[in-house]
Amino acid sequence: MAKTDFLTLNSLSQSALFKVLERAHDLKKSYQAKKFSQTLAQHVLAMIFEKSSTRTRVSFEAGMTQLGGSAIFLSPTDTQLGRGEPLEDTARVLSEMVSAVMIRTDDHHKLVRFAEAATIPVINGLSDSCHPCQLLADVQTMQEIFGEVQGLQVAWIGDGNNVCHSYLEAAGLFDFTLNVACPKGYQPSAEWVEKANGRVRFYDSPEEAVRDAQVVTTDVWASMGQEDETDARLEAFKGYQITPALLDRARTDACFLHCLPAHQGEEISEHLFDDPRTKSVWAQAGNRLHAQKALLEHLIQG
Ligand code: CP
Ligand code: NVA
Numbered sequence: 001m002a003k004t005d006f007l008t009l010n011s012l013s014q015s016a017l018f019k020v021l022e023r024a025h026d027l028k029k030s031y032q033a034k035k036f037s038q039t040l041a042q043h044v045l046a047m048i049f050e051k052s053s054t055r056t057r058v059s060f061e062a063g064m065t066q067l068g069g070s071a072i073f074l075s076p077t078d079t080q081l082g083r084g085e086p087l088e089d090t091a092r093v094l095s096e097m098v099s100a101v102m103i104r105t106d107d108h109h110k111l112v113r114f115a116e117a118a119t120i121p122v123i124n125g126l127s128d129s130c131h132p133c134q135l136l137a138d139v140q141t142m143q144e145i146f147g148e149v150q151g152l153q154v155a156w157i158g159d160g161n162n163v164c165h166s167y168l169e170a171a172g173l174f175d176f177t178l179n180v181a182c183p184k185g186y187q188p189s190a191e192w193v194e195k196a197n198g199r200v201r202f203y204d205s206p207e208e209a210v211r212d213a214q215v216v217t218t219d220v221w222a223s224m225g226q227e228d229e230t231d232a233r234l235e236a237f238k239g240y241q242i243t244p245a246l247l248d249r250a251r252t253d254a255c256f257l258h259c260l261p262a263h264q265g266e267e268i269s270e271h272l273f274d275d276p277r278t279k280s281v282w283a284q285a286g287n288r289l290h291a292q293k294a295l296l297e298h299l300i301q302g
Contacts, residue, residue: 160188
């Protein structure tokens with residue numbers, strides 16, 4: 001049977017995505033009841049991190065353990081990858097030893113090359129292009145709060161970055177409206193805007209974009225690898241901070257999501273997390289665990 005990778009959301013069909021999410025909700029209930037299944041007993045996930053991580057690493061590692069398997073953390077500096085062993089050779093070798101590989105990389109093309117050479121599923125744990133695992137958790141969180149994701153009004157405020165790209169793709173696949181406000185020069189790329197399949201609208205200001213929003217979301221202004229641009233970005237993103245006053249302009253039942261880590265005083269105001277509308281952020285982070293467990297089962301068990 002051909003293996004399935006998860007490099008972007010649309011690596012899976014819409015029906016497969018909904019099935020994964022259904023399973024994620026069940027796995028969360030089992031987890032809360034302290035009931036663990038052994039559906040991936042003896043299976044091993046290799047995790048290659050070229051960049052830092054808290055949530056992605058812990059959720060994949062804990063997830064594999066809770067399903068009866070295990071995970072191995074690999075960093076380029078401690079493996080032969082850092083000494084020039086080709087990606088393709090590494091992909092072939094790992095395919096002989098483990099059931100799946102998760103990669104966090106600064107170059108999406110490396111993921112594609114790795115996936116082409118590997119005979120096991122390859123999962124995107126964040127690339128410069130997109131962050132599909134994050135969107136599984138975010139959609140799970142929206143389903144929990146609103147019952148269903150179809151027809152929701154979601155506002156993306158800030159940088160048109162990798163997470164924004166996955167939001168655009170998700171809007172097309174899960175049929176919600178994405179209202180985007182990004183400063184000039186920081187819009188998402190046209191290739192990803194197309195993936196929204198007409199479910200996106202652009203606004204000139206955060207105030208306009210959040211009007212009628214049921215979900216307001218943002219991300220850091222300088223992503224990993226863009227540290228040199230921090231000063232220019234702080235200047236460019238002035239006026240794009242999420243504050244309680246901005247949330248007041250959204251619907252009264254609106255919630256706030258953030259993939260985290262968050263920078264208080266930059267994309268969110270100081271103490272924003274004291275606002276009850278932001279408590280969804282912690283459920284969202286926790287849902288990384290459940291959504292990815294469901295994804296791992298889907299990819300490894302077939
Ligand atoms: N949201 C997210 O991917 O967090 P980490 O960088 O901590 O993995
Ligand atoms: N856009 C951020 C997301 C971190 C989870 C980054 O790429 O650093």
